Amino acid sequence: MTIVHVKDPNGKPYAPTSIERATECASKGRGAILFDSDGRIWLELACAPPPSEPPPKSPPSSWRKKRIIRLRERDGDHCFYCLRLMTHEQMTLEHLLSRRLKASDSLENLVLAHRVCNENAGHLSIAEKVRIREQRLIDLLMNHAPQQRLRVLKELRIPVPTAKKNKSPPKPKKTHHPTAITQGAYLQS
Ligand SMILES: [Zn+2]
Numbered sequence: 001m002t003i004v005h006v007k008d009p010n011g012k013p014y015a016p017t018s019i020e021r022a023t024e025c026a027s028k029g030r031g032a033i034l035f036d037s038d039g040r041i042w043l044e045l046a047c048a049p050p051p052s053e054p055p056p057k058s059p060p061s062s063w064r065k066k067r068i069i070r071l072r073e074r075d076g077d078h079c080f081y082c083l084r085l086m087t088h089e090q091m092t093l094e095h096l097l098s099r100r101l102k103a104s105d106s107l108e109n110l111v112l113a114h115r116v117c118n119e120n121a122g123h124l125s126i127a128e129k130v131r132i133r134e135q136r137l138i139d140l141l142m143n144h145a146p147q148q149r150l151r152v153l154k155e156l157r158i159p160v161p162t163a164k165k166n167k168s169p170p171k172p173k174k175t176h177h178p179t180a181i182t183q184g185a186y187l188q189s
Contacts, residue, residue: 004033004041008048017043067093067105071112076157080111081121081129083136083156094118096126 004022006014017025022043025031031045068091079086080094094113097103113121121129137156141149153160 002041004043006043006045008045010048012048014045064093067107067110068112070107071110074107074157075112076155077112078156079117080113081117081132081136082114083133083140084114086112086114090114092118094121096129098122 002019003016004019005016006022008014019041022031022033022041025043025045026033029046031043034042034044036042068088071093072091077085077091079090091112092115094111094117095103095105096109096111099105103109121132124132137158140152144152150160
């Protein structure tokens with residue numbers, strides 16, 4: 001491949017290119033092909049190329065760390081999908097409404113999940129994501145003895161309504177009304 005050196009009108013050098021690319025560039029009026037005294041081929045650009053745009057920024061790790069701390073406080077250390085305990089290193093931020101849909105990065109749209117669980121659910125709707133969790137929760141509860149289920153729910157930060165004290169209906173006052181006697185006699189018979 002014939003190397004073509006590249007420079008802008010001010011003589012500032014750029015990465016070399018191929019003769020094909022340089023010819024194409026020159027044919028479009030974006031530069032001129034020159035030969036220097038050493039026989040080297042140059043593409044002198046018609047104007048300096050614009051500075052390359054910086055790559056899109058991914059959220060800084062400090063932002064991610066803060067989000068994880070807040071989510072652990074809110075939801076605990078269990079994966080949203082498989083409900084298993086995660087180590088800090090295993091935690092990834094899962095967007096319930098996908099980022100592809102330009103969803104928010106706010107806490108309301110975030111949960112913690114294993115990377116694998118996160119990726120497996122990536123294409124699903126919110127309803128389907130919740131269903132995976134519900135299914136897993138049912139399996140989990142079925143695998144625990146009834147007396148352990150409350151503990152499981154508590155660990156998962158799922159509020160359990162406290163059972164209302166069963167108020168027994170007031171007992172009818174004992175009367176000596178003839179009807180009561182009759183009724184009593186009927187019940188005893
Ligand atoms: Zn998981």
